[in-house]
Amino acid sequence: xxxxxxxxxxxxxxxGHGVFxxxxxxxxxxxxxxxxxxxxxxxxxxxxxxxxxxxxxxRSLRNADVKK
Amino acid sequence: xxxxxxSLKWLYRLSSPKLFYSISGKAIPWLxxxxxxxxxxxxxxxxxxxxxxxxxxxxFRIIYIHVPSSFLALAGYYxxxxxxxxxxxxxxxxxxxxMKSAASIGASMTFLALFTxxxxxxxxxxTYWVWDARVTSMLILLFLxxxxxxMIRAFDNKEYGQKNGAILxxxxxxxxxxxxxxxxxxxxxxxxxxxxxxxxxTIHIDMLQPLLVMILGFYLFYALTICLFLRxxxxxxxxxxxxxKDLCARRQEKSG
Numbered sequence: 025x026x027x028x029x030x031x032x033x034x035x036x037x038x039x040g041h042g043v044f045x046x047x048x049x050x051x052x053x054x055x056x057x058x059x060x061x062x063x064x065x066x067x068x069x070x071x072x073x074x075x076x077x078x079x080x081x082x083r084s085l086r087n088a089d090v091k092k
Numbered sequence: 093x094x095x096x097x098x099s100l101k102w103l104y105r106l107s108s109p110k111l112f113y114s115i116s117g118k119a120i121p122w123l124x125x126x127x128x129x130x131x132x133x134x135x136x137x138x139x140x141x142x143x144x145x146x147x148x149x150x151x152f153r154i155i156y157i158h159v160p161s162s163f164l165a166l167a168g169y170y171x172x173x174x175x176x177x178x179x180x181x182x183x184x185x186x187x188x189x190x191m192k193s194a195a196s197i198g199a200s201m202t203f204l205a206l207f208t209x210x211x212x213x214x215x216x217x218x219t220y221w222v223w224d225a226r227v228t229s230m231l232i233l234l235f236l237x238x239x240x241x242x243m244i245r246a247f248d249n250k251e252y253g254q255k256n257g258a259i260l261x262x263x264x265x266x267x268x269x270x271x272x273x274x275x276x277x278x279x280x281x282x283x284x285x286x287x288x289x290x291x292x293x294t295i296h297i298d299m300l301q302p303l304l305v306m307i308l309g310f311y312l313f314y315a316l317t318i319c320l321f322l323r324x325x326x327x328x329x330x331x332x333x334x335x336x337k338d339l340c341a342r343r344q345e346k347s348g
């Protein structure tokens with residue numbers, strides 16, 4: 025494999041096309057990141073909600089036992 | 093073995109939310125590492141190593157995102173519509189949740205294809221946007237995706253929304269072959285297909301290899317995001333079931 029660009033500046037500039045290429049790449053990476061993070065965050069939020077509901081249920085059951 | 097594969101019983105069993113949840117949980121680390129590795133390799137290869145295009149210079153390197161995202165935008169539409177049809181016919185809950193996940197991911201891929209196309213258009217066509225057959229039909233695809241997403245969420249009765257979304261998805265499939273053929277049927281600015289199954293591709297092997305790596309990487313990334321979105325859907329819809337409660341109880345025990 026041989027590199028097409030001799031220096032970092034050439035790689036960033038890409039004969040004046042760099043601004044187009046690197047914008048396309050960075051927006052894609054951003055969208056990919058969102059596509060991974062969004063479901064992971066909602067998954068853990070749902071898990072937390074279920075666990076909270078279970079704790080509340082368990083506590084109210086315990087309280088009911090004490091009253092008896 | 094082969095007969096049981098074709099009897100589709102395995103597929104039917106996989107449509108059990110609980111089974112899919114546990115299998116996808118094991119698949120996610122693999123899908124993540126392999127797709128990230130392929131995408132990194134493909135980008136490195138395509139952006140740094142592949143030779144520049146004789147006419148377009150270095151701006152052609154956008155192809156390594158534009159073509160794979162367009163592939164997934166179109167293939168993802170079929171995945172979504174087929175899932176919707178399966179849900180309508182066999183009433184499997186998981187198919188509708190798959191359809192909902194595929195709609196969000198497909199809309200993102202279509203946006204990405206349009207966005208990278210616009211950016212590529214500037215240096216090669218002299219404009220970000222044209223109302224050309226390929227570009228316009230792709231924009232319609234984005235609206236169809238957004239329409240399906242909105243339809244699923246538009247009704248208080250969730251089942252009603254899912255069925256309507258599936259019907260819209262199925263009707264919209266007519267647009268997909270139009271997008272494929274638009275570059276042949278109309279005189280467009282958009283160049284004809286680079287990769288063809290039936291005849292030789294119009295791209296040099298040194299440019300083709302990284303493109304194939306990127307396409308494979310995009311497919312695996314798509315599978316990864318489908319698993320991630322579907323697991324959240326499954327957990328949300330199945331939260332009242334005993335297996336989800338068991339799962340949460342085990343988690344609580346672990347964390348103390």
